[in-house]
Amino acid sequence: MTGIELMGWAGFGILVAAWIPQTIDTVRRGSTQINLAFVIMYFTSSLLLTIYSILISDPVFTALNALLTLGSGINMYYKFFPRKEG
Secondary structure, eight states, X not given: OOHHHHHHHHHHHHHHHHHXXXXXXXXXXXXOOSOHHHHHHHHHHHHHHHHHHHXXXXXXXXXXXXXXXXXXXXXXXXXXXXXXXX
């Protein structure tokens, strides 16, 4: 693994780690306060970047964008379908 690739994987880890607390909070609460437009745009952009990364065969960005798509998808799900309390 080259230094450049290691730097890419380090960035991957930090960015994915940044989403973990938000996603855990969303699942625990069963809803999210994240702006709807942000959630939709983030999910869509991450999905498109995942497809792009697959097409150019970039493993760092394929893994990163796939996980960010998953995390933003979870937040989007709870934005549209908040858990009913009671």
